[in-house]
Amino acid sequence: MKARHIVPVRIYVGVFAALIVLAALTTGLAYVHMGIWNTVAALTIAIAKMLLVALFFMHMRYDKGLTRVVIIASLMWLAILIVFTASDEFTRHWSPIPSNWGPAISMQQKQ
Amino acid sequence: MPEIATNDHPGILEPHFESLEAQHDARKMGMWVFLATEVMFFGGLLTAYTLYRGLYFSGFAQGSHLLEVKWGALNTGVLILSSLTMALAVRSAQVGKSKLVTIGFLGITMLLGAMFLAIKFVLEWHHDYVEHLVPGISFGYAGPHAAHVQLFFCFYFFLTGLHALHLIIGIGILLVLSVMAWRGRFSSQYYSSLEVAGLYWHFVDIIWIFLFPLLYLIGGRS
C-alpha cells in the first residue's frame, strides 16, 4: 500500500504558531489607521492564514493536483460572483451619454 | 498487510469500491467537492456583504466598532488551536497510536469548539441583544446611519449564525467519531472518516479566519 504522507508534529505546531502570529498581526494592524490599506492588509493576512491551514492542516501540499483544481475552481467561481455583481452596483450611475448633450438627455441626475 | 477488510474491522470496505485506498481517495475527494459547495454557500452571503460594505462603508464601520475585538480575537485563537488538535487527532490514528490519544485530541477539539460557541452566544450575542442591536427582534440603535448599521448587524448575525451552525454540526460529527474511535474502528489502515471530518473542521476554521477581519476590523479602530 502506498505510504500516506504523515506530517511531522513539529510542522503542525509551527503552522499553529504562524497562524497565531498572523491573527495577532491582523488585530494589531486594525488599530493603525491606514485607510483603504486596512482592508487590503486584513484580506492579505486572511488569505495567508487560509493557505497555511489548507496546505498543511488539510494536506493540500501533499495531495494530488485534483484537490487543488477543486479549491481553485471554487475560489474562481466565488470571484466571478462577487466581481460581476459588484461591478454592476458600482457602475450603475456611470452615464454613457456625454455630459455636453444637455441635462434633458443626459441621465446624470442624482444616483 | 492486506488491504481488504479483516476480521478485526468487518465491513469497512464497501462493496462498490475496488480497494481501501480507492475508498479513502473517493471519500476525501467527496469532502473537498462538498467544501467547494460551502465556499459558494457562504460566498452568496459574502457577495451581498461586499456590496453593502462598499455602498455604506461608514455605517458598516460604525456597526463594526460596536463589536468587541477581544472576543473575536480570542475566538480566532480558540479555533486555530482546535484546528491543531484536530490535525493531531487525525495524525494519531494515521500513525497507529492508542485510541485514547485520538479520543483525547477529538475531545479537546470539541471542547474548544464549545468554548467558541459559549463566547459567541453568551458573551457576544446576548450582549448585543441587551444593547438592542439585533435586527428584526429588537433593534434600537440611535446613532447616525442607523439603517446601515442595522444592515451591518443583519450580516453579522447571518454570517456568524451560519458559521456557528456549521460548528455545532462539526462538534456533533466529532462526537460520533469519538464513539467510533472508542469502539476501535480506526487504525493506521482505516482512518478516512477522521481525515474527512478534519477537512470539514479546518474549513469551518477558515471561514472564521475571514469573518473575523471582515466583521470586527472594518475601518481603523482606536
Next chain:
Amino acid sequence: MSVDVAELSSRSRVHYLNESYGLKSWLLTTDHKRIALLYLFSITFMFLVGAGAAALMRIQLLEPYGAIVQPETYNKLFSIHGIIMVFFFLIPSIPAVLGNFLVPLMIGAKDVAFPKLNLLSWYIYVIGSLFTLYCVIFGGVDTGWTFYTPFSSTYSNTHVLAAALGIFITGFSSILTGLNFIVTIHRMRAPGMTWFRLPLFIWSMYATSIIFVLGTPVLAITLFLLTLERVLHVGIFDPAVGGDPLLFQHLFWFYSHPAVYIMVLPAMGVVSELIAAYSRKRIYGYPFVAFSSLAIAFISFLVWGHHMFVSGQSIYAGLVFSLMSFLVAIPSAIKVFNWTATLYKGSISYDAPMLYALGFIGLFTMGGLTGLFLASLATDVHLNGTYFIVAHFHYIMVGGSVMGFMGGIHFWWPKITGRLYPDKWARLAALIIFAGFNLTFFPQFMLGYLGMPRRYAVYPAQFQVLNVMSTAGATILGIGYLIPLIYLIWSIRYGPVAGPNPWRAKGLEWRTPSPPPKENFEETPIVTEEAYAYASMPAEKSGA
C-alpha cells in the same frame, strides 16, 4: 451470437428488480438503479401537477378576457407551473433518472461513489416537494418562479415561505447528486476507460454536476436570505432601508441561468448517444463535443445579467453580459455541427428515440438562435417581458430537454425494464409531440414580437387567434405525452422481453443483461476500444 432464452427471460434470472421484494427493499435501497426509478416516479408525479397548472393557464388564455380564473389565481398558476417544472421536474429529470441509472453502468462501476448519499438525495427531493405541494394545496404562491423582491419579500400575501423552503431543501438533493457524479466519474472508471473513451453522456453529466455543485448553493443562500427578510423584515432587499432589489436578482440568476444549462446539457448528452447509435457511426469531433460541454458549464456562469437588461442594471455590466451571452452560444453550436456531421453518410434508422433526437436538434437550434435576439441589448428591450421569451425558453426546455428525456427513456427502456415498448405507438407519439409542441409555441414567438406581455391573465383581442392556436397545440402536446405514459407502463407487463442489446449499440451498459444484475456486471469490464466504435461491429460492413 446464439440467444439463450432462459438467460434472457427476466422472470427466471435474478436482476436488480427482483433480487428483493417489498416496500422496505425499495425505500431503503442503495442501488443506483432502484433510486433512479424512485426518482422517475416522483418527477413524473410532479410533472403532472405542473402540467395541470399549464393546462388551466392555456384554457384561461383561450379568450382575451377569460373568466376561467381570477387574475390573482392566474398569477399563482404560472408561478406554480414554473417552480414545479424547473425545480421539481426538469432539473432532476435526466440527471436523477438516466444519470443515476447509467453513470455507473457506462463507466463500468458497481455503483456510484456514495450510494447512501444517493438515497438521501432522493429523500431530500421528496421532502422538498412536500413543502411545495403544501404551498400548492393551501393557496399557492404568486411571485413567479423568479421570486423577485421586494414583492416576494415584503408585499406578497401568498405562501412564499413554503415554496422557497421547498426549493431550498430540494437544492441539496441536486448538490449531493452532482457531488456523487463528480467523484464517481473521477474515481470509479473501469480499467481502460480513459477520459476520452467515455461516452459523451458522461461528459455532459460531469459538466452538469459542476454546475450543480457550484451554482445551487448560491440559490440556497439567496432563498435563505429571502426567508429571513420575509420573517424578520430586516431590509436586505428593501430600498427604504438602503437595500437593493437588484442584489436579489443577481444572486438568483447567478444560479438560475446555469440552471438552464443543467436542464439542457444532459439532454445534449443523450442526443449524442442517440445520434451515434441510430447513425451507427462514431460522433464526429468527439473531443469538440466533450470540451464544449465543459465550456458551456463554465461560460454559463458569466451570462446571468442578460435576465436583468431592463431592470436597472448598469449598462456597462449589460454590455459584458451581452457579449458573454453571444459567446455561450458557440459551444452549443459546435455540438449541433458535430451531430449533423455525424448524421452525414450515417446508416440512419428512424426509431422513436432517433425521432426525439432529431427533433431536439431542430428545436434546440431554433430556441438557441432566438436566444441571440434576447442576448442583444437593443432587441431585448422590445422582447423582454413578452411571449417571445416564453417561446424561446420553451423551445429549449420542452423542445430540447423534454424531448431529450423522452428519447433517453425510450432508448434505455429495454435496459431499465427488460422490455420493449411498442415501436409504432412510440413513433406516432414522437410525431404528435413534435407537431403539438410547434403549434403551441411557435405562435408565441409571434405574440411576443407583436407585444403580448407574459404573466398576464388577459390580453388585447387582436392576439386571440394566435392564443387559440397555442392552446390547441397544448392539447395535442398533452395527448402526445399521455400516449407514452400508457404504453410504457403497459410494456412493463406485456411488452416483448428485451435482450441485452436490442439496438446493437456500443457502450458498456449494453454488455450486461437487461435488466442488469444488482452489481451491474458479472466481472469488472475491461475497456479496449474507443467510444462509439461502430465500424468494428460485424453486421455493419458494406452499407448493409
